[in-house]
Amino acid sequence: MSNCYVAATLVIFSACNAFSNEQISANFVREANPMVLTQIVKLSVDGKMVGKISHGGNKELELKAGKHKFETKVGLSLGVPNVTGFNGAKKFSAxxxxxxxxxxxxxxxKPALMGGRxxxxxxxxxxxxxxxxxKKKEPVD
Structure with a gap:
């Protein structure tokens, strides 16, 4: 009977392990917003910075399937105080x-009274x- 439990445990573990090795594509695009024109967003995944995205920019990442923590933050920059966050914006994570x-x-x-994010x-x-x-401009006649 214990052999059955061991076999069942190995099958479940193998299935979970196989799923965690599956690669997925995570695609990001940033909308342009004149309120935060000088801010470049630093994108982090699971605590590691993976790139910077400016207005209308995009980024594609290959990640393992499963749960990941995404985070945005902005270093020092010019902005509208108390809307964009004085000299930056608040950190966001999910x-x-x-x-x-x-x-x-x-x-x-997303603007806010004491600093957006x-x-x-x-x-x-x-x-x-x-x-x-x-983000692409249409030709003007």
């Missing part, structure tokens, strides 16, 4: 459970692609 092969996120500045919001692929189109 945990996302990434299970699908692709995930799409937008980074949006750049929030990471999961969106569908259609909205993500639309945001990418917005």
């Amino acid at each position: 945990v996302y459970d990434l299970r699908d092969s692709e995930h799409f996120f937008k980074i949006v500045f 750049h929030e990471i919001i999961e969106v569908d692929k259609k909205e993500f692609l639309e945001m990418g189109k917005r």
Whole structure:
């Protein structure tokens, strides 16, 4: 009987371990906002900075499936005091459970009375692609 428990435990462990090794794509786009024109957002995953994103910029990351902590912060910059955060913006962090092969996120500045923050919001692929189109300028006749 104990052999059955050992075998069942190994099967469950193997299934969980196989899932954790699956690679997924996490795509980020930042909307342009003149209120925080001078701010460049530093993007971190699980406590490690993975890049900087400026207005209308984007970033694609390959991560293992599972839970990840995403964080945005801004170093010293010019801004509107008490709206953008004096000389910067507040840090934002959230945990996302990434299970699908692709995930799409937008980074949006949310102003607040004592300092705003750049929030990471999961969106569908259609909205993500639309945001990418917005940053391109249309030709003017």
